[in-house]
Amino acid sequence: MDFVMNFPFFSIMLCMFAALATFMLGRKAAGIVAKAAISITLIMSVVLTAWLHMSGESFVYMMGHFPAPWGNEIRAGELEGIMAVFTCIIALLSMTTGKTSIRTQVDDTKQNLFYLITCLMEASLLALIYTNDIFTGYVFIEINTIAGCGLIMIKNTGRAIASAVRYMVVSLVGSGLFLIGTTLLYSITGHLLMENIFDSVSELFSDGSHIVTLTIITALMTVGLSIKSGLFPFHLWIPDAYAVSIAPSSAMLSGMVSKGYIFLLIKLIYRVIGFEVFKETGVFDLIFIAGVAAMIMGSVSAIRSEHLRRMTAYSSVSQIGYIFMGIGIANDAGMVAAIFHIITHGLTKSLLFMSASSFTGKKEDIRIRDIKGMGHKHPVSSAAFTAAALSIVGFPLFAGFIAKMLLANASFGEGYKMYIAICAIAISTILNVIYFFRCIINLYAFGGFEDKDRENSIAGGDTAKEEAEFLPTRYERIVHGVSVSVLAVLNLYIGVAPKLLTSILTKGLNVFN
Amino acid sequence: MLEQIYNHFNDIVAAILFVIGFSNLLFQKNLIKKIIGINIMDVSIYLLLASQGYISGRIAPILTDGSENAVTYINPIPSGLVLTGIVVSVSVTALMLSMTVRLYRKYKTLDLDEILMKVRREKEESEK
Numbered sequence: 172m173d174f175v176m177n178f179p180f181f182s183i184m185l186c187m188f189a190a191l192a193t194f195m196l197g198r199k200a201a202g203i204v205a206k207a208a209i210s211i212t213l214i215m216s217v218v219l220t221a222w223l224h225m226s227g228e229s230f231v232y233m234m235g236h237f238p239a240p241w242g243n244e245i246r247a248g249e250l251e252g253i254m255a256v257f258t259c260i261i262a263l264l265s266m267t268t269g270k271t272s273i274r275t276q277v278d279d280t281k282q283n284l285f286y287l288i289t290c291l292m293e294a295s296l297l298a299l300i301y302t303n304d305i306f307t308g309y310v311f312i313e314i315n316t317i318a319g320c321g322l323i324m325i326k327n328t329g330r331a332i333a334s335a336v337r338y339m340v341v342s343l344v345g346s347g348l349f350l351i352g353t354t355l356l357y358s359i360t361g362h363l364l365m366e367n368i369f370d371s372v373s374e375l376f377s378d379g380s381h382i383v384t385l386t387i388i389t390a391l392m393t394v395g396l397s398i399k400s401g402l403f404p405f406h407l408w409i410p411d412a413y414a415v416s417i418a419p420s421s422a423m424l425s426g427m428v429s430k431g432y433i434f435l436l437i438k439l440i441y442r443v444i445g446f447e448v449f450k451e452t453g454v455f456d457l458i459f460i461a462g463v464a465a466m467i468m469g470s471v472s473a474i475r476s477e478h479l480r481r482m483t484a485y486s487s488v489s490q491i492g493y494i495f496m497g498i499g500i501a502n503d504a505g506m507v508a509a510i511f512h513i514i515t516h517g518l519t520k521s522l523l524f525m526s527a528s529s530f531t532g533k534k535e536d537i538r539i540r541d542i543k544g545m546g547h548k549h550p551v552s553s554a555a556f557t558a559a560a561l562s563i564v565g566f567p568l569f570a571g572f573i574a575k576m577l578l579a580n581a582s583f584g585e586g587y588k589m590y591i592a593i594c595a596i597a598i599s600t601i602l603n604v605i606y607f608f609r610c611i612i613n614l615y616a617f618g619g620f621e622d623k624d625r626e627n628s629i630a631g632g633d634t635a636k637e638e639a640e641f642l643p644t645r646y647e648r649i650v651h652g653v654s655v656s657v658l659a660v661l662n663l664y665i666g667v668a669p670k671l672l673t674s675i676l677t678k679g680l681n682v683f684n
Numbered sequence: 685m686l687e688q689i690y691n692h693f694n695d696i697v698a699a700i701l702f703v704i705g706f707s708n709l710l711f712q713k714n715l716i717k718k719i720i721g722i723n724i725m726d727v728s729i730y731l732l733l734a735s736q737g738y739i740s741g742r743i744a745p746i747l748t749d750g751s752e753n754a755v756t757y758i759n760p761i762p763s764g765l766v767l768t769g770i771v772v773s774v775s776v777t778a779l780m781l782s783m784t785v786r787l788y789r790k791y792k793t794l795d796l797d798e799i800l801m802k803v804r805r806e807k808e809e810s811e812k
Contacts, residue, residue: 313772329790330803358736
């Protein structure tokens with residue numbers, strides 16, 4: 172056994188222990204520990220992905236001393252590796268860009284808890300990505316929910332706690348449905364490990380027995396996971412949760428938390444229920460329709476909202492719709508496109524929230540008409556925001572364009588789904604252009620912008636001093652600028668040279684079952 | 685029909701409990717009642733899960749009189765899963781209760797609709 176095979180286990184455990192350590196440390200030390208742990212995890216994940224890409228294989232790693240049908244296992248392939256890399260990047264950059272927000276918007280004594288929640292979130296996401304046991308999946312879904320709830324309410328305001336309660340209520344319904352699905356699956360197969368369930372399910376399916384039960388199980392688990400990832404009819408908690416919490420929380424919630432559930436759903440399709448059985452149950456069509464509806468309705472709500480971060484949150488709803496539409500097309504190309512879009516949307520949406528944080532300052536949200544002229548005051552953030560907006564709209568050279576192209580390509584030859592998918596992409600793109608270009612035009616408009624901070628500092632006095640507390644320091648500004656530039660460059664790189672990523676995803680999907 | 689009901693008694697009770705818990709969670713306005721709804725919902729799932737592992741006439745899988753024959757005992761895995769699930773639901777309940785306490789201190793009410801209304805008013809005032 173190669174030493175590299177230990178890396179998935181190491182990365183989960185490292186994040187867990189880092190979370191425990193930050194609980195006892197002060198604010199600065201906690202930040203350093205969390206960043207170091209996630210950086211090491213990032214390096215390990217990159218090495219693992221490279222190693223798996225070279226060998227083109229996947230492996231199963233035994234946890235504990237009980238062999239296959241009884242014990243617990245984790246599995247790593249290229250898909251898992253690249254997802255781990257992607258979540259680490261977002262978690263790390265959210266922490267570096269969010270320094271100002273954490274310092275000014277979280278209580279002094281509770282700032283180390285932000286790092287605790289981030290490490291816990293990363294650990295639970297990694298476990299969701301790597302797990303080969305469906306009940307472990309359920310447990311880490313719950314840990315992920317609790318950590319997500321913590322991310323929302325780390326800002327101790329009434330609004331934040333109220334939206335955390337709403338998030339929790341909706342999420343618990345989702346995980347309840349997932350648990351019932353797991354229970355029924357165990358009762359008809361007698362297994363909890365994904366490979367064993369897969370074998371039993373295909374046996375049951377070829378017998379023709381338990382077809383109704385299998386359909387119910389698939390529907391329950393799919394609905395449960397789509398409630399948690401915020402698919403269209405269940406999206407009502409998204410705008411509150413994303414727009415109320417502090418900027419790094421929103422970046423992580425939108426960028427990686429909802430994506431972990433979608434990845435688990437893809438795992439369920441390929442490794443638990445089996446692609447053919449899943450297709451036979453007709454749940455794919457349900458996902459497809461909900462995805463298309465989300466693409467349109469999310470964009471319409473985004474156009475109607477007046478506030479910048481709320482608009483970005485609604486845009487998340489429509490982008491999640493794209494991902495589910497890709498899954499609903501029900502072929503391998505669609506699945507590759509969906510995972511590609513998981514990654515591009517994660518990178519883009521977290522970039523939007525991070526760069527928007529320098530426009531909003533200490534305020535929770537900002538009206539879109541109030542960002543007039545901000546482009547001249549925050550050049551780096553505005554450039555990054557523009558890049559991310561262009562990427563989401565699907566402008567060539569950016570990652571979003573490749574994702575949309577892959578989605579459209581995947582739908583060819585799929586009958587009625589082709590027409591619906593292409594029309595939906597076209598309509599949604601036009602709607603995206605409407606609301607994002609409104610922001611960009613406002614950003615770079617002249618006039619209407621008053622330099623209140625400078626007036627204040629000239630006037631001197633206590634208010635200016637208090638204001639200065641909330642402004643980012645020089646060091647924080649530099650770190651913020653570098654981090655958003657890294658994300659923007661990554662976006663551009665995937666857009667210009669998507670070959671590497673698509674080859675990893677295609678190869679990973681081939682060895683997935 | 686009656687025999688069917690008798691054979692699946694646990695499952696039917698679990699389904700009824702789940703519906704009670706689910707509707708409590710979604711339609712009750714009081715936060716404490718919502719949390720009770722969550723607990724009823726979780727318990728119903730654990731009942732379903734535990735009854736999957738029960739084999740009538742056998743005893744709990746604890747070595748007392750030294751019989752190592754598996755035929756003596758029920759299936760222990762669902763019981764183990766139920767234990768894990770109970771731990772999860774305890775922590776979720778604790779978290780929900782702590783959030784309820786915080787909201788009550790701030791808004792002096794447990795009614796979620798009223799809280800959301802006050803929150804909205806707060807937001808509108810802050811924007812003026």
